[in-house]
Amino acid sequence: MKIWIYLNGLQQGPYSLEQVKLLPVDADTPVWYDGLPQWTPAGQTPLLGPLFAPAAPEPDGPACAPETPAEQAARAARTATQAAYAAQAAAQAAQAAQMATTPIPPRPSTYIVWSIILTILCCSPFALAGIITGAISSSRYNSGDYAGAKSMSTVTEWLLIISVVWAVIAAPVTMLNGCASVLV
Amino acid sequence: MCSSDTGSGPLSRHPHTLAGLAAICGLAFVIYLALCDPVTSPAPRCWFNAMTGLQCPGCGSQRAIHAMLHGQIADAWHYNAALFFAVPLCILYAISPRRLRPMLYSPAALLAIAAAIAAWFIGRNL
Numbered sequence: 001m002k003i004w005i006y007l008n009g010l011q012q013g014p015y016s017l018e019q020v021k022l023l024p025v026d027a028d029t030p031v032w033y034d035g036l037p038q039w040t041p042a043g044q045t046p047l048l049g050p051l052f053a054p055a056a057p058e059p060d061g062p063a064c065a066p067e068t069p070a071e072q073a074a075r076a077a078r079t080a081t082q083a084a085y086a087a088q089a090a091a092q093a094a095q096a097a098q099m100a101t102t103p104i105p106p107r108p109s110t111y112i113v114w115s116i117i118l119t120i121l122c123c124s125p126f127a128l129a130g131i132i133t134g135a136i137s138s139s140r141y142n143s144g145d146y147a148g149a150k151s152m153s154t155v156t157e158w159l160l161i162i163s164v165v166w167a168v169i170a171a172p173v174t175m176l177n178g179c180a181s182v183l184v
Numbered sequence: 185m186c187s188s189d190t191g192s193g194p195l196s197r198h199p200h201t202l203a204g205l206a207a208i209c210g211l212a213f214v215i216y217l218a219l220c221d222p223v224t225s226p227a228p229r230c231w232f233n234a235m236t237g238l239q240c241p242g243c244g245s246q247r248a249i250h251a252m253l254h255g256q257i258a259d260a261w262h263y264n265a266a267l268f269f270a271v272p273l274c275i276l277y278a279i280s281p282r283r284l285r286p287m288l289y290s291p292a293a294l295l296a297i298a299a300a301i302a303a304w305f306i307g308r309n310l
Binding site: 004011032113117 | 194195196199206226227228229230231232233234240241242243245266267270273274277278282283284285286289290291294295297298301302
């Protein structure tokens with residue numbers, strides 16, 4: 001599950017559910033993942049809502065009986081395990097905090113409007129390829145490969161430039177050929 | 185396209201200038217099509233159609249725009265139905281409401297557009 005969040009005025013993501021749990025997300029943070037119709041406060045989503053539900057009251061401990069040495073050993077082991085978990089969680093939180101503060105570059109342009117217009121109006125196969133490279137760029141961005149996304153965005157640009165040059169050459173030639181054709 | 189121009193090639197350096205130029209050229213061409221019937225006036229012809237005789241995804245758009253600007257919606261639909269979807273789609277992408285951006289620019293949405301154009305191209309020639 002890829003989750004995008006809107007934090008500190010920035011769209012961030014995609015994150016996994018585990019990563020989102022470690023980020024300073026509260027019930028009002030706008031989030032979006034595939035399946036939500038639109039950006040939704042985290043507390044109102046089926047996926048993240050349970051995280052913000054009020055904590056269940058802790059069950060009362062069992063009536064205290066004197067501990068046997070075996071019970072004491074087991075309790076010590078539990079405490080050690082909990083400490084290890086806490087240390088691990090702290091390390092993950094630090095990592096997530098670093099991820100959150102590293103500026104995520106804005107999404108490189110997919111030039112989708114240019115691609116659609118040039119594909120349809122100029123009948124350019126290069127522009128159709130430009131829609132595909134735009135999709136590849138978007139896919140790379142979503143998986144965190146920002147450099148790859150940018151280079152694919154540049155490929156899209158060049159495909160569109162080729163399309164425009166192609167149209168500028170083709171249009172006058174076809175006009176000379178048959179300006180009165182019914183197949184315009 | 186105005187909100188996320190951060191590529192590294194020549195197009196991304198002057199995105200708004202180029203978008204403005206394209207808009208002016210497009211508007212001028214639409215005005216020309218409003219005044220002149222592309223069937224009887226000089227107008228560019230589809231190179232693909234001229235070479236193969238097949239209809240490309242955009243064939244008929246000049247006649248469709250001319251018909252639409254003269255209120256003949258049914259004729260426009262007959263000439264090129266794809267325009268009826270492509271124009272609102274381009275406007276939607278040009279506006280790109282912030283809430284819809286993750287969806288609009290998802291790889292699935294972009295591939296769906298490419299697939300729709302390919303399907304329209306094949307379908308109209310069958």
